[in-house]
Amino acid sequence: MPSTQINGVNMFFELKGHGATLVFIHPPVLPSEIFRFQLKQLSKHYQILLFDIRGHGYSSPSPTEWNFSDIAKDLKQLLDQLNIRHVWICGYSAGASIAFEFTHLFPEKVKGLIQIGPVPAVNDLLLKGMVKIAMNAAAKNKIPLISYVGAMLNTNTLRLFFSLLKTAKMTNANDAACFYRSYYQFQCMAYLADIHQPVLLIYGKEDKVFGKYAESLTHLLPNYTLTFIEKAKHEVPGNFYHDLNHLIRNFIV
Secondary structure, three states: OOEEEEOOEEEEEEEEOOOOEEEEEOOOOOOHHHHHHHHHHHOOOOEEEEEOOOOOOOOOOOOOOOOHHHHHHHHHHHHHHOOOOOEEEEEEOHHHHHHHHHHHHOHHHEEEEEEEOOOOEOOOHHHHHHHHHHHHHHHOOOHHHHHHHHHHHHOOOHHHHHHHHHHHOOOOHHHHHHHHHHHHHOEOOOOHHHOOOOEEEEEEOOOOOOHHHHHHHHHHOOOEEEEEEOOOOOOHHHHOHHHHHHHHHHHOO
16 A cells, blocks of 8 residues: 655555546545545546545554644645645545645645535534534544444445445544544634635535535635535535536536
């Protein structure tokens, strides 16, 4: 499995296909395996880069505490090592927050964003409570439980369920806690108006938790397209991959 040293971490990555580079950023405890159907289908049209964030999947645990700025810098170093100058970025859930942070720190690298279920900040009681529960569970090393629930919600095929569950259970508890804590504390409202790259906002039509943030993002981003996937909740990449991949292909031209 390909890996490289990034800021003291042995980082796992996959690079497949040719053309414009599209990077996928995963949420906590659900490593890059969550994008298996994107890698399989979209690598026929683009160069797809998947990577496991510190302490997730096949990447080694972080030697220090970290936040989303650190992960953005990890990705920048990975791109530099791979001699990739410009990218499109697709972030899923909390991974979308990292995509916003990367674009803020390194705007010259980013051609555009595809954001699945993004929020500008975790600022409603329901989502705050959900993230706190997950953060506390990670702190108590309940990774097998979080992995099982996450794999169940995010897959509708047995093959992806078992492969995702396997890599999710490899998550380091401290790094999972860092991820949830960073997500809980993250706010990007102050700089979203400075992101002039095209942004595709994707929500499930039935997503009652994250979907409520769509309107606020449309007031903050100067160059966006908003779309909802019919019958979908939050868990889009593994459950509605045909719809997602179709939207991506129409967006990246």
